[in-house]
Amino acid sequence: MTKNKENKQQGLTVLTPEDHFFFECHQGLDCFTRCCRNITIFLTPYDILRMKNGLKMSSEDFLSTYTATLVGDSGLPVVALKMQDDEEKSCPFVTSKGCKIYEDRPWSCRIYPLKPESTKITEKSEKEYYSVMDVSFCLGLSEDKVLTVKKWKEEQGISIYRAMENFFKKITMNEFLSNKKISNKNIQDMYYMACYDLDRFRRFVFESKFLKLFEVKPETMENLKKDDVELYKFAMRWLEYGLLGQQVLKVKPDVIKAKKQETGIE
Ligand code: SF4
Ligand code: SF4
Structure with missing residues (x-):
């Protein structure tokens, strides 16, 4: 024994x-x-x-x-x-x-x-x-x-x-997800990229329309280009925003204005 x-x-x-x-x-x-x-x-x-x-x-x-x-x-x-x-x-x-x-x-x-x-x-x-x-x-x-x-x-x-x-547990242990079964392939892929495929997530931030939609400070952008830990923390914030609906990222005012005009909501 x-x-x-x-x-x-x-x-x-x-x-x-x-x-x-x-x-x-x-x-x-x-x-x-x-x-x-x-x-x-x-x-x-x-x-x-x-x-x-x-x-x-x-x-x-x-x-x-x-x-x-x-x-x-x-x-x-x-x-x-x-x-x-x-x-x-x-x-x-x-x-x-x-x-x-x-x-x-x-x-x-x-x-x-x-x-x-x-x-x-x-x-x-x-x-x-x-x-x-x-x-x-x-x-x-x-x-x-x-x-x-x-x-x-x-x-x-x-x-x-x-x-x-x-940072990861903030997503996985969130009550919002506790009784859900996600079957949407786009959401599954978004989650996979943000959590596990960081180099692809970096390209997503810098090569898609991401920076046209969200306000990101210049010094944050510089960090995201070269520092994987900062990129990971940012990816978790993006999931909090996109998956859990938390307002941890700021959408650019002109994007909000255009959306309001498009939908007719003031
Ligand atoms: S951790 Fe692995 S290598 Fe170390 S004592 Fe246990 S079984 Fe052996
Ligand atoms: S070889 Fe290294 S990574 Fe693989 S199981 Fe053993 S400790 Fe873990």
Whole structure:
């Protein structure tokens, strides 16, 4: 029995940031890289931003080479890492020495062996809870190294992922979408582009009539041209505007005037 299971027997089934757990992953273990095979890894928009930049690929090339798209409960697309077509269904980035994109590995690879157990209610009160995953083949769970949840999150660089995820959650956790099933292909594509295909979204902003419709400050435009994180945050605002109907972008006065004339509404 791993020491983490002993924790559970003592009634410690969810951990706060200060609670401890036992885990150490290293090359000397027989299970090394076993966890990088035959798994489903859903990717967040920020995962894709980091991975495609780490690999120096465009978002289009990254998505077509390494991902598969599925449809989530809301009808909106979700993106998963495409495992290789070998016997073990290996992650495309696993090598005998470990992860070849370690600096930019996805959030779920970082947080393992912890599993977030927070709910909307606990998140609102800024409380976090985690459990330790019970994975039979993972020998790291039987090692003696003691970690706190807080320390593990720091070591794994989780905070930037969490901060970036909050922009995305504003869309996915919005009540407006909770009982909806989106089936409109244009909306699905708009969402996919804004969340996952950032280089295409950049072209959409600069090469379509977007800038004729919306007021965008010159310094914001400069940032959007060169900074993917700013572009991602802007894309999430565009979804808040277009998908959730929130007035977070400003339509140009002449566009509003023309629309009023066209519809006869004053
Ligand atoms: S210890 Fe666990 S996380 Fe580390 S390689 Fe083995 S299975 Fe993977
Ligand atoms: S991205 Fe890296 S850590 Fe994650 S499954 Fe693939 S090889 Fe393993």
